Amino acid sequence: METPEGLLAxxxxxxxxxxxxxxxxxxxxxxxxxxxxxxxxxxxxxLFLAPAKGGGPxxxxxxxxxxxxxxNALARAAGWGKVTMASAEALQATLGVTPGSVTPxxxxxxxxxxxxxxxxxxxxxxxGLVWFHPLVNTASTGIRPADLxxxxxxxxxxxxxxxxxx
Numbered sequence: 447m448e449t450p451e452g453l454l455a456x457x458x459x460x461x462x463x464x465x466x467x468x469x470x471x472x473x474x475x476x477x478x479x480x481x482x483x484x485x486x487x488x489x490x491x492x493l494f495l496a497p498a499k500g501g502g503p504x505x506x507x508x509x510x511x512x513x514x515x516x517x518n519a520l521a522r523a524a525g526w527g528k529v530t531m532a533s534a535e536a537l538q539a540t541l542g543v544t545p546g547s548v549t550p551x552x553x554x555x556x557x558x559x560x561x562x563x564x565x566x567x568x569x570x571x572x573x574g575l576v577w578f579h580p581l582v583n584t585a586s587t588g589i590r591p592a593d594l595x596x597x598x599x600x601x602x603x604x605x606x607x608x609x610x611x612x
Contacts, residue, residue: 448554464588467586469585487577490509493531498529498530503559504532505529540555546583553603554581564606569591575589576594
């Protein structure tokens with residue numbers, strides 16, 4: 447499994463400029479908002495989902511932090527079957543992160559066929575930086591949306607950018 451330092455080195459080696467800020471551990475969007483300080487740009491909440499009946503690939507939904515949507519409405523919009531929140535064990539085994547640290551950067555640890563990826567168009571179209579945990583919830587790394595997409599697609603992941611209704 448990749449380390450935060452290894453992830454940041456990979457981004458740098460790919461010519462991708464990032465900014466990382468360290469902060470106390472955060473586990474929820476509300477904690478993140480109060481502890482992260484002033485980090486201008488887009489912020490996310492990330493849902494790691496499993497097929498409700500098993501047998502299919504996992505899914506990672508990278509949503510704008512204020513987005514309110516049921517997971518099954520999200521799954522319908524993405525063209526997936528019914529889903530449920532994946533277990534902490536599946537999260538660790540697949541993305542190499544713990545609950546509270548879910549991040550699209552975790553895709554460095556996953557085979558492309560293991561995970562379907564959805565990126566909220568509100569983040570993909572954000573001006574400036576969008577912020578994600580660099581595999582741990584004690585830091586936030588800002589990256590331009592186009593660079594995030596280039597990095598994830600360079601890892602072999604098909605990222606669907608989807609506009610979502612409020």
